[in-house]
Amino acid sequence: MTKIRKYAPFTRAGIMESVTYRANFLFFLLGEIMKCFVMFFVWKAVFQSSSQETLYGFSYDNMVVYLFISFLSGYITYSDGSYAIGKEILDGSVVMRMIKPIDFDMCFLFQELGNKIISFSLIFLPITAGVEIYRFVINGRLMLQLPMLFLFLLSMVLAYGINFYFNLSYGFLAFFLKNLWGTDIIKGAVVDFLSGATVPLAFMGAFGQVLQFLPFASLSYTPVMIYMGMYDLPHILFYLGLQIFWLVIFALISKLVLRLAMKRLVVHGG
């Protein structure tokens, strides 16, 4: 309880920051969601070109739901700790955090939570409502099941946790590479592909089967498949368990890397 009180100001700062820049956020979002609409048309042509109604178990309207929900979950579970921390390490301002009686990772976490509250409230409703209206028009009935929605939200929270610790660990690479821009783009591209954010893992055959067990699938594929109702209950429980497993692993890795990195940290002046 005292812990929450200690870090609540960071969340408040995060909220204020997001509210101040909400117009920027919306423009950025519109730019990003353009990619979904491009793929909406490309997949439409792909499904029209096929003699079958479904490809690898996905119908066209499944695919549309997949595109937008994976965009949504990608956006909400995104964590840019790697960039923020890397920048502080390079310019030395990280010492200001280290001399205070707070946990390094916790203040990032709580600050980002503030951002997330705003972005969640701005985009969750429009996108899910849009997707559900689309499904309602196609199928003639409401497709969303409330239990699935709750499991989806739970899975997204876990995905965010994994993302957060994964990025924290990755951010410390800045120590060794002294480069943020390039390494961040590389990470983004690789994670996007391996997590199924660009193409559902089901389309990748045996390789996709293997990917389902890797932490990347836990970042995006698992919550989206739960939302779409593609998994039955035993599968859902299994993949949620897997998410918890990866969350613990990455939390431990980040603690370890943090300790190693702090030993190497040299700040000149600052």
Added chain:
Amino acid sequence: MRKYLRLHRIFIAQDLKKLMEYKVDFLLGAIGFVLVQAVKVLTLGIMFAAIPALTYKEGGVVVDSWTFNEVLFIYGFSLIPKGIDHLLFDNLWGMGYWVVAKGDFDKYLTRPVNSWFYVLTEKFCVDAFGDLFVGVVLVLYSVLSMPAEIAADINWLRLIPVALVMPFAIMIYTSVKTGTAAISFWTKRSGHITHMCYMTNEFASYPTKIYNRFIKTFITYILPFALTAYYPAIYILRGESVWSLGVTVGVSVILFLLSQLIWKLGVKAYESAGS
């Protein structure tokens, strides 16, 4: 004019020196851009594994279709004008994100050169070699591995008009960036507006016919990125859409003048941060 060309050369030389200094940064940035494109190409490959060719139907009738090689060609081609703009004129991005907001634009006003030209050419963005590399490789690969009956439609003489129109295609990118960056003179920050408009280019990398009428019109005349990608590419491949070459010149000149106007008005409205 000669003074400006000389200045541009000096700026490029400066950035190449920087490149030699920070080799790892360059390498990682370029690898990053190559990987981003590689993921997209893989995505296309996975899609085409399920279908013989991408077809567009209207009312159940096949209107047009493109083989994997043709789609790769269009995709690769789209990266070339985009990459050249990225290579030469990337500096415009900074305007809307921080230059104006911090009051750093003062610097450009105090030099005896056109402020737009100075911002435009100050930085030479070597990361773009990643995009250009992938673009050229995709174009070459798609042509070389093309089935003979499709390759037979290509007439390499068509490269000449496309090359002539290329500067205008690049100017479409540059003008969109200029016009939206200049909004920051009034609003302090406009980087996200630039981002939003720029991202429309994603539509241009695929056959334009697959989109609905609204998007088709939008990417041909309003934010005309299709003129930089699908139209010239399909013209090289099949000799279709000759009209688009003329439209490219016309539309890009209009866009250019418009973006210059916004810039000029913006510079007048600019107020420094006062520090």
